[in-house]
Amino acid sequence: MGMSAVRSPYAAKLGGRIRQFRMERALSSGELAAAASVTSSAVSKVEHGKMVPSRDVLARIVTALNLPAEEQESLFDLLGQAAADAASNRGYGKGLTLLNQIADRERVCSAVSTFSNSIIPRLLQTAEYARDANRLTPWLSEREVGKAAMTHTERQSVLFEDGREFTFLITEGVLRTWPGELTVMAAQFDRLRQMAVHPGVRVGILPWTSAMRGLPMVTFTLYDDREVAVEMFTGELLMAQPDKVSTHVAQFRRFEESAVYGEEAIGLINRVEMDLARLPPLALDEDLSSK
Numbered sequence: 001m002g003m004s005a006v007r008s009p010y011a012a013k014l015g016g017r018i019r020q021f022r023m024e025r026a027l028s029s030g031e032l033a034a035a036a037s038v039t040s041s042a043v044s045k046v047e048h049g050k051m052v053p054s055r056d057v058l059a060r061i062v063t064a065l066n067l068p069a070e071e072q073e074s075l076f077d078l079l080g081q082a083a084a085d086a087a088s089n090r091g092y093g094k095g096l097t098l099l100n101q102i103a104d105r106e107r108v109c110s111a112v113s114t115f116s117n118s119i120i121p122r123l124l125q126t127a128e129y130a131r132d133a134n135r136l137t138p139w140l141s142e143r144e145v146g147k148a149a150m151t152h153t154e155r156q157s158v159l160f161e162d163g164r165e166f167t168f169l170i171t172e173g174v175l176r177t178w179p180g181e182l183t184v185m186a187a188q189f190d191r192l193r194q195m196a197v198h199p200g201v202r203v204g205i206l207p208w209t210s211a212m213r214g215l216p217m218v219t220f221t222l223y224d225d226r227e228v229a230v231e232m233f234t235g236e237l238l239m240a241q242p243d244k245v246s247t248h249v250a251q252f253r254r255f256e257e258s259a260v261y262g263e264e265a266i267g268l269i270n271r272v273e274m275d276l277a278r279l280p281p282l283a284l285d286e287d288l289s290s291k
Contacts (some may be wrong), residue, residue: 010082012049015074019047021065035064035119039270052082055226055240080241097237099148103155112165115218116256118231119179120188121168123156124195124203129188129232132180159201167202168195169255171216175205175272181278189273196265204259213254225249266275 013102020033025223027105029047033040037060037280046061053061062072101209106112108125114121119133130152159166175192178185196203206212219231228248231239 008049008052008082010078011052014078014082015049015051018043018061018065020122021067021071022047022089025065026099026221027065030239031062032061032101034177034215036060043079053079055079057181072251077241083238092262095137095144096147099151099271100140101235102236103151104230105157105223105227105229106155110163111165111167111222111224113169113222113225113252114220115169115216115252116219117171118219120170120174120192121221123159123166124168125152126184126187126191127152128184129179136179137173159195159198162200164200165202166200167204167256167260169204169206169252171206172208172268172272174270176276185273186275189269192269193266196262196269202261203265204256204261206255206258207260207268210258210260213258216255220248220252222249222252249259271288 006149022029027035029043030040033043036043036057041055042051042053043061046053046057055076060255066073072214078146102122112123119125120129122130122133131145132151134140135149137140137145140148142150151234158164175189178188185222188217195201206216221229222245224243227238228245229239230239230248259265
């Protein structure tokens, strides 16, 4: 993975520590860059706190510096704090930047695993569903909603690339919740049925009738089980600390045990679709007017 531009006291502290370790070893920034297989510009930006390195880049730097285990752990803790700080600083008005960063991670990872308790995951959304969902996303402005729609289909092309693994877990409640008008759900259900049997894609649904192995508190995505992004009202919280990542990996595995897949998942989608079709018109109108 690459690096992201940010201004953060944690990034500055991380960069200062790396610079200190480099100078103690009498290495130039160019020599460290060559040993770590990164550019000299990247080393300079990291050392000056202008860039937050990915976990992979930091691993290469600490290996090149031959740091003891306790110093490595300290730097990775700082990386986690810097990444969290960068996520919290994105906030409102920077929605397209965040969507692009998410898309970048999706492109470079071999395995992407998403659990959602609120909406259909973005990579599975139809264009109409995405349009309505984006309008309800606090960190996307109205102007950004239109631009996001233009790149929606392009983002989903990763689902059809060889050698990739995507796992999506959603609760049954997600199927029974719709952004905007209920009419978008017919095409969305068709999309889910198609992807439930698509090679390289695993779609699991946690039925209301199954025993829940853990509380579905937040929506989160795992990237190669090395980073986890937790969705928030103001953006996302990206974490790379091993203990935090492993906690989310373990919970994802528990949710997997409660889910149904393939034909069972399609059968559940069909039942929910029939339930929604039986909603009385009055209740439907009230729901739409409240959205």
